[in-house]
Structure formats: C-alpha cells, structure tokens
Amino acid sequence: MTAMNGHSMNQLMKINKKFIVVLAIGMWVATHSLWGADAWAKASSKTKRSLSQELYNVGGFGREKRILSKKRVTPNMLTQPRILRALGMSNEHVALVNDVYKRTFKASDFYSKKLKQIRNNYNRRHITQSIRFFRSAVGRKFVRLNAQKLTKSQRAYHNFLNKVVKKMPKNKRLQLFDQFERAVNGVDQLFDYQSSILRLTNPVNRQFNAPHADVLVNRLRSELREQFRSWMILRYMFDYQSLSNRELKKLVAFFRSPAGQWFNSVDHKGNLAGFATINRKALRRMEKILRVLESGRQDIQTTKVVFAPGLRYMFSEKRDPFDPLIVPEEEKKKKKGKRAPGAAPKPKDGKPTQSAVVVLATKIDGLPAIPFELYRRIKESNPRLYSDLEYYGALFRNKRGLQGMKMSELEEEIKQYNKLINRAREETELLVQTPLQSRFGQLRLAGVIWDEQETVGLIQTPDGKGHTIRVGSFVGPDFGVVQSIGLDRVVVLEQLRKYDGKIITQTRFIEFPKPDEEE
Numbered sequence: 001m002t003a004m005n006g007h008s009m010n011q012l013m014k015i016n017k018k019f020i021v022v023l024a025i026g027m028w029v030a031t032h033s034l035w036g037a038d039a040w041a042k043a044s045s046k047t048k049r050s051l052s053q054e055l056y057n058v059g060g061f062g063r064e065k066r067i068l069s070k071k072r073v074t075p076n077m078l079t080q081p082r083i084l085r086a087l088g089m090s091n092e093h094v095a096l097v098n099d100v101y102k103r104t105f106k107a108s109d110f111y112s113k114k115l116k117q118i119r120n121n122y123n124r125r126h127i128t129q130s131i132r133f134f135r136s137a138v139g140r141k142f143v144r145l146n147a148q149k150l151t152k153s154q155r156a157y158h159n160f161l162n163k164v165v166k167k168m169p170k171n172k173r174l175q176l177f178d179q180f181e182r183a184v185n186g187v188d189q190l191f192d193y194q195s196s197i198l199r200l201t202n203p204v205n206r207q208f209n210a211p212h213a214d215v216l217v218n219r220l221r222s223e224l225r226e227q228f229r230s231w232m233i234l235r236y237m238f239d240y241q242s243l244s245n246r247e248l249k250k251l252v253a254f255f256r257s258p259a260g261q262w263f264n265s266v267d268h269k270g271n272l273a274g275f276a277t278i279n280r281k282a283l284r285r286m287e288k289i290l291r292v293l294e295s296g297r298q299d300i301q302t303t304k305v306v307f308a309p310g311l312r313y314m315f316s317e318k319r320d321p322f323d324p325l326i327v328p329e330e331e332k333k334k335k336k337g338k339r340a341p342g343a344a345p346k347p348k349d350g351k352p353t354q355s356a357v358v359v360l361a362t363k364i365d366g367l368p369a370i371p372f373e374l375y376r377r378i379k380e381s382n383p384r385l386y387s388d389l390e391y392y393g394a395l396f397r398n399k400r401g402l403q404g405m406k407m408s409e410l411e412e413e414i415k416q417y418n419k420l421i422n423r424a425r426e427e428t429e430l431l432v433q434t435p436l437q438s439r440f441g442q443l444r445l446a447g448v449i450w451d452e453q454e455t456v457g458l459i460q461t462p463d464g465k466g467h468t469i470r471v472g473s474f475v476g477p478d479f480g481v482v483q484s485i486g487l488d489r490v491v492v493l494e495q496l497r498k499y500d501g502k503i504i505t506q507t508r509f510i511e512f513p514k515p516d517e518e519e
Contacts, residue, residue, distance in 0.1 A: 021337045051127050058134040059263070062141035065111040067150050075101040078278065078281070082231075083194055085428040086224055089218050091387050092394060093208040097201050113277065114270030121266050138250045141243065149239040149310035160238045169237065176248040177233050177240075183255035186236070187229040189268050191220055194273050196226050200279050207433055224408050240317055364396060366498065371478040372495035372503055374431060378424055385424060392417040393501025417499070435461035436475050444474070445512045455485045459510060480508055489513060 051492065056062060084094045118127075127491035133139045181187065195217045202213035210216070254260040370389075379386040395413065396402065402410060434445070438461055447467055448457040458470045469475060469490065473482045479492035490510040495503055 001254065005109060006506070015404040023427075037293065044164065047246070048119070048122055048124075051124065051131070052115065052122060055118055055127050055134075055263075056115045056133050058131055058139075058143070059112050059267075060134075060146050061111055063143070065107045065149060067147060068105075068110075073105040073107075075104075078105060080190070083224075083228065086227070087198075087219060089210060090208055090381075091390050093204075093210060096204060096289075100201055100282050100286050101278070102285075104285075109277050110274035113273035114186055114267065117266050117270040117501065121262070121269070126259040126262040126312070127252045129257070130263045133259070136250075138243075138247045139254075139388065140249065142240075142251060145240055145242065152239075157238055159216075159242070161284045163235070163236070164234070169297045173237075173245055173248075174233075176245060176252060177236050180235050180236060180248065180255070182295075183227065183252055183260070184264050185268075186232045187464075188221075189271070190228070191217075191225075192233065192268075192272065196272075196275055196279055200282055200286060203286070207291065253298060312374055322412055367396075367414070367418055367499035368425065369478075369496035369498050369504070370421060372497055373474065373479040374424065374427065374479070375497045377431060378427060382427070385420065385427075388420055389424060389497075390501065393497075393499070397500040407413060413443045421499070431474065431479055434467065435463060435465065436473070437477050437479070438462055440476055440492075440508050443510050445488075445510050447483060448487060454472055457482075457485045457510075458491050459490070473509070476508060483507075 006401040078101050079094070079097050081098070083095045084097060085091075089097075089275050135144060195213075198216050198220075205212065240248070240251075255264055374390075375386075380388075392413070396417070405413070436459060442462045444460040444462040445457060449456045455471075459467050459469055459475070461467060466512065467483055469485070470480050471485065474480070475490075476481055476494060477494055478494050480492040483491045483493045485491075488511060492508040492510065494508055495508050496506075497503055
C-alpha cells in the first residue's frame with residue numbers, strides 16, 4: 001500500500017511538472033501573441049501612412065506644392081474668367097469675383113487636403129497599383145509634365161494653338177486625347193469647382209442684373225459643356241504634347257483601370273476639399289462686401305478697401321477722389337480762367353445753378369447710343385475700349401453718385417465718355433457695311449421669295465438696287481437683326497446700348513410701298 005502510494009505520488013508529480021510546463025508555455029504564447037497583435041497593428045498603421053505618403057510623393061502632389069508655394073497664384077487661376085464671361089458676366093462682374101478670391105489660396109492648406117483624402121479613402125491594392133504606375137516611365141513623365149504646366153505661359157499656349165490651326169493633329173491622336181478627357185472626366189470636375197464659385201458669389205448677381213447662380217450652373221453644364229470640353233481637350237494636347245501615342249495609350253489605360261479611377265476620384269475629392277478651404281476665406285470677404293452693399297452708408301474708405309477701381313461707383317454714392325480717371329491726366333487739363341465752349345456756368349459759391357443742372361442733364365441724355373451688335377464685336381476685338389465703356393456705363397447709371405461729384409469733374413467725365421462712344425461708333429469696320437445700312441425710311445420691300453426651307457426678302461435701297469435678306473441679316477444704320485420675313489413685311493429687331501449701359505430694344509418694319517409712294 002505504501003509502495004503503491006509512493007508510486008502514485010511520483011506519477012502525480014510528473015503530471016504536475018508537465019502541466020506546469022504546458023501552462024508556462026501557454027502563458028508565454030498568450031502574452032507574446034497579445035504583444036505581437038499590438039505590434040502588427042502598429043506596423044499595419046505605419047504601412048498605411050507610409051503608402052499614402054509615398055503615393056502623394058510619386059503622384060506629383062509634393063512637387064506641385066513646392067512650385068505653387070513659390071509662385072504667385074492669381075485669382076484668375078481659381079475663378080476661370082473665360083468661363084464667367086461665357087456665362088454673360090460683364091468685365092466688372094468678373095473683376096468683383098476676382099476681388100473676392102484675392103489671397104485665398106495657400107499651397108500647404110490645399111495640398112494637405114489631398115493627402116488627407118488618400119488616407120481617408122485608403123485602398124491598399126489601388127494604392128500599390130497606382131504607385132507602380134507612377135514609378136513607370138510613362139507615369140514619371142506624366143508627373144513631370146503636370147508640374148511643368150504650372151509654369152507655362154499663355155503666350156506658349158497661343159503659339160501652340162496657331163500651330164494646331166495651321167496643321168491639325170491626326171485623328172488617332174485626337175481620339176486618344178478625347179479618350180483621356182473622358183477617363184479623367186476633366187470638364188465635369190472643372191465645372192464642380194466653378195459651380196462652388198458661382199454659388200458663393202451669387203448674392204451680388206443682382207447688382208449686375210445677372211441670373212441666379214442655379215441658372216448659371218445649369219447653363220454651364222448643359223449649353224456650354226461641349227464647348228469647354230473641346231477647350232479642355234486642346235489644353236490637354238498642349239500640356240501633354242511631348243507624349244507619344246503609345247505613351248498616351250498607356251496613360252488612358254491606367255485612368256480607365258479600377259486603380260486609375262480610384263486615384264482620379266481621390267484627387268478630385270482632394271481638390272474639392274481644397275476649394276472648400278478657399279471658399280471659406282472668400283466667404284469672409286464676400287460677407288464684408290455684402291455689409292457694404294446693404295448698410296446704405298456712403299463710406300468711401302470701406303468701399304475703397306473692398307472694391308477694385310472701376311467698381312466703386314456702382315456701390316458707393318460718393319466720388320472717390322483717389323480713383324484715377326481712365327484718360328491721361330495731361331489730356332484733362334484746361335487753361336485756367338477759361339471755360340470750355342458749351343460748359344455749364346458755375347456760380348461763385350461752387351454750387352450748381354438750376355440752368356447748369358439742366359445743361360448737364362441735357363448733355364448726359366444727348367450721349368449717343370451704340371449699336372448692340374457693334375458693342376458685342378468691340379468686346380471681342382478691343383477689350384480695353386469695352387472695359388472703359390463698361391466703367392462709364394456704371395458711373396452714369398449711379399445717379400446719386402453723380403450728384404455727389406463736382407460740376408467740373410462731371411463735365412470732364414461727360415466729355416471723356418462722349419469721346420469713347422464716338423470712338424466705338426467709328427469702329428464699324430468690325431461689321432460689313434452695305435447699302436442695307438440706310439435709314440429705315442429709305443428702304444422698301446420689293447418682294448418675298450420662299451420655299452420649303454427658307455424665306456428670302458428683296459429690299460430696294462435708295463440707289464434703286466435690290467438686295468436679298470434672310471433671317472439674321474443686318475439691316476438699318478444701327479445694324480438691326482432681321483427676325484422674320486412675312487408675306488407683306490419684314491420685322492427687324494434693333495438693339496442699342498445707352499449711355500448708362502442699359503440695352504434698349506425697338507422693333508422696326510420694312511413694308512411694301514403704299515400706292516401713293518410708288519413712282
């Protein structure tokens with residue numbers, strides 16, 4: 001019994017030793033497994049950060065940030081005046097939008113949003129495939145060209161366009177750039193940024209008689225989409241002109257792939273987030289502008305800070321003595337002690353007499369109008385003259401502002417404005433003039449010819465000759481546009497720009513001569 005008990009005890013001790021060893025091993029494994037899981041998590045997190053940073057660098061964002069940190073980013077680069085003008089905005093309206101976006105771009109803020117979007121939309125497979133592409137020969141070249149386009153001049157772009165006009169690229173190359181634009185969705189992304197600008201600056205649209213931002217955005221995405229898509233393709237052709245067709249195919253293939261679509265989407269989200277930061281800064285300046293507009297106070301200093309020259313008359317009721325006039329100062333000087341012929345008399349106390357007010361009002365109302373079609377052509381061919389006319393239109397539209405001006409200043413402004421209007425009316429070479437530009441009383445409808453497709457009118461001019469007109473033809477001394485040709489008369493819509501910038505419309509008729517008028 002005793003021996004058996006001793007044997008049992010030995011067996012029990014062996015079992016206990018084995019159990020203790022197993023238990024110790026289990027505890028060690030469990031402890032180190034927990035430590036390993038924590039270490040693996042840290043390593044995984046580090047890999048996510050490092051991969052995101054690597055894609056940020058090889059994708060060219062770091063290089064672009066360094067370039068733009070040293071480069072002066074103008075509001076034009078953000079607001080795209082080409083698009084704003086295509087939407088019908090005046091030069092003054094565009095200038096105000098640019099004023100709102102002055103000094104709102106900061107490269108470090110903008111590009112930090114891109115890196116954040118890469119991390120927030122982390123996809124290990126897409127990131128590694130994107131890194132592999134950007135480390136390839138085509139990817140490195142693409143990144144280099146993206147950096148170079150930030151420093152290219154407009155002159156270089158215009159020279160490129162001249163070459164394209166003289167020698168169009170082959171269809172194969174055009175198709176590749178068309179495929180690239182579709183793959184990166186360039187024009188729609190551009191419109192996303194532009195829409196945010198239009199909506200932010202919408203509150204001042206009524207000051208320029210411009211439509212609501214939603215109307216402009218809808219027009220942008222519908223009527224102007226194909227026009228700006230063509231412009232975008234031309235821009236890509238300029239930026240990536242050194243890429244061969246073979247390299248373009250590889251570039252298109254990447255951006256069509258899931259990894260390329262992911263990268264393009266993340267890049268777009270980063271740009272939108274960067275624009276949101278820019279818009280927050282612009283909003284603060286916009287709110288300051290709105291306070292000036294809604295306060296009703298005649299605060300020249302506030303207006304001077306907020307608005308650019310040429311815009312202040314539109315939003316202030318006082319004359320800004322520090323705002324230079326458009327014409328050179330030496331042309332405005334008059335001989336002391338002499339009054340210009342026809343100038344309004346000035347009393348000794350400096351206040352205008354009733355007769356002086358009547359004389360000046362008559363002079364303002366007597367400023368000639370400009371045919372709208374001619375005015376539209378001037379906008380395209382002579383932007384400086386157009387801008388000056390817009391400036392004076394805004395000045396003379398602000399009646400209360402005119403009342404705050406000195407009589408001598410007002411006389412000088414009328415004189416200079418009259419010169420500009422006459423210069424504009426003399427630029428009729430922009431429009432082809434024919435005997436049809438005679439006065440309406442001298443034009444006679446001689447006949448109407450029509451078929452299933454078109455109606456043609458036969459007009460007799462003062463020289464007794466006949467001329468054919470169609471819908472859209474220019475008729476009359478102010479280049480009215482033919483709206484319709486009926487069986488017994490021609491309807492012409494005549495539009496004129498008045499001195500205050502407003503467009504007046506009047507309908508004219510050319511009819512068959514009455515029996516007593518016929519010879």
